[in-house]
Amino acid sequence: MRSVKSxxxxxxxxxxxxxxxxxxxxxxxxxxxxxxxxxxPVQVRFDPMIRQTSVMGAVSSGxxxxxxxxxxxxxxxxxxxxTVSDVEIGIGLRSAGELRDMPQPDLASRDAAFLQxxxxxxxxxxxxxxxxxxxxxAARWSATWIDANLPSASPSxxxxxxxxxxxxxxxxxxxxxxxxxQAAHDALARRLLARLQVQGRAACQG
Numbered sequence: 001m002r003s004v005k006s007x008x009x010x011x012x013x014x015x016x017x018x019x020x021x022x023x024x025x026x027x028x029x030x031x032x033x034x035x036x037x038x039x040x041p042v043q044v045r046f047d048p049m050i051r052q053t054s055v056m057g058a059v060s061s062g063x064x065x066x067x068x069x070x071x072x073x074x075x076x077x078x079x080x081x082x083t084v085s086d087v088e089i090g091i092g093l094r095s096a097g098e099l100r101d102m103p104q105p106d107l108a109s110r111d112a113a114f115l116q117x118x119x120x121x122x123x124x125x126x127x128x129x130x131x132x133x134x135x136x137x138a139a140r141w142s143a144t145w146i147d148a149n150l151p152s153a154s155p156s157x158x159x160x161x162x163x164x165x166x167x168x169x170x171x172x173x174x175x176x177x178x179x180x181x182q183a184a185h186d187a188l189a190r191r192l193l194a195r196l197q198v199q200g201r202a203a204c205q206g
């Protein structure tokens with residue numbers, strides 16, 4: 001579903017440019033840093049009659065997830081890309097086994113702590129602001145780094161991921177980028193979570 005090395009390289013490059021170079025303005029980079037790639041690529045099907053894209057993905061444990069999006073979207077190495085805007089959705093999976101050393105009480109909070117540690121190790125500094133809030137069956141993790149050395153009024157980088165436990169063994173990570181406003185970001189996040197279904201793998205065949 002996602003290449004670990006390519007995603008880490010892309011994130012490292014973006015983070016380095018944001019936090020260490022002479023960039024200006026508020027910057028944002030979204031998406032998990034580490035993805036095991038233990039699932040098949042997502043299936044993406046656009047129906048031109050109803051102007052809707054169906055997305056389906058299988059998990060190695062025998063589960064599948066699916067959701068729909070308005071307009072046409074195409075599959076990328078990281079997840080999905082809208083054909084009518086700059087919006088992208090990063091899609092990743094993480095197993096409970098990878099999170100077993102995290103002390104948090106539930107799978108979503110362990111994944112959030114894992115993401116935060118991974119970013120902080122990469123950037124070499126703790127986040128100035130971190131939040132983890134419930135959104136129905138999902139959790140919304142957000143962290144912001146601020147560097148006074150950047151020549152801008154509000155030099156910052158924010159990363160945000162929707163964490164959806166698919167079972168006791170797997171979490172789905174959805175990361176939105178390229179959304180112009182926070183209101184549009186929140187609306188797309190709500191739609192994703194409202195349309196997301198988790199079923200037995202046979203339900204996503206064909």
